[in-house]
Amino acid sequence: MVGPRVKSYFLNYGLKKLMIDEFLAHYFKDAGYADVELYRTPTGYRVVIHAEYPGRLIGRGGSVIKKLSTILQTRFGLDNVNVTISPVVDPDLNARVVAFRIVRALEKEIPFRRVIMYMLKRVMDAGAVGAEIIVSGKLRGERATYEKLKAGKVYKAGEPVEYVVDRAVAKALLKPGIFGVEVVIVKPNIKLPDHVEVKALKPEEIEQLKPAKAEAGGGSAG
Incomplete structure (x- = not known):
């Protein structure tokens, strides 16, 4: 049975991630913000931000990412935060x-x-x-x-x-x-429950499905 302390941890973690997600979506929509991942490490927090235009989140000389790190520490209470900006794959x-x-x-x-x-x-x-x-x-x-x-x-x-x-x-x-x-x-490339795949038969399998020919012969009536 999950204890109240564990429940509280996951609730706080989910709420903090949601608040960070909404903040980033509001201020970085022009950068094509997509999603954020939040990890708790032994030394602090690791934040991975996915965006269409990572350069706009990094800024010239890392100016934007430095301000962002400060905001994550002061506003959201992420100690020793390490921010990584990653491009969206598709x-x-x-x-x-x-x-x-x-x-x-x-x-x-x-x-x-x-x-x-x-x-x-x-x-x-x-x-x-x-x-x-x-x-x-x-x-x-x-x-x-x-x-x-x-x-x-x-x-x-x-x-x-x-x-x-x-x-x-x-x-x-x-x-x-x-x-x-x-x-x-x-999304593509995911097997769906209503997907039906028609298997192509090999030539020898087609031959086996053909009806057997009647044996030739048969005596003439005398």
């Missing part, structure tokens, strides 16, 4: 990176339909099984509405959602108001 298949791309495009006043059509095509070209992009807000007038585009196969419920779906939500502040952006990406 940015076109990362829902958060794609959501922030859409936000940046909308804030540049690029038409929303053109943005989501382009991003959806880019995600699918990267190999995604399926993708869905929703933009909501005052898209065409004073009344709030939404636009949804989907391609491929998108899972909304069931066990596969836990390990094959990457989902992210972001918001853009525009003249008409706040626009919400939701991106759902079904």
Whole structure:
């Protein structure tokens, strides 16, 4: 049975990671912030930040990463923190990176339909099984509405959602108001429970399946 001290540790760890994640997502969306990993080491903490543009998080001469280390220590209480910036392996298949791309495009006043059509095509070209992009807000007038585009196969419920779906939500502040952006990406190269694979037969196996020929012969009636 898990003791209260262990429960408290994991609750505090999860809350601290969530607060750091929200802070980084707010201040570094232009850097294509994707995710953060938090590790407790014998000497302190190790923070690994994944972003589309790592250079913007590092800064000239490491200026940004030094300020970030100070903030993590003073604001979030991470003693002896070691910050590592890592590039995102597949940015076109990362829902958060794609959501922030859409936000940046909308804030540049690029038409929303053109943005989501382009991003959806880019995600699918990267190999995604399926993708869905929703933009909501005052898209065409004073009344709030939404636009949804989907391609491929998108899972909304069931066990596969836990390990094959990457989902992210972001918001853009525009003249008409706040626009919400939701991106759902079904990752490739993962075996799905409803996947059916048809096995190709070898030539000798095909021969075995053919019906046997009737034996020749048979006496004539006398």
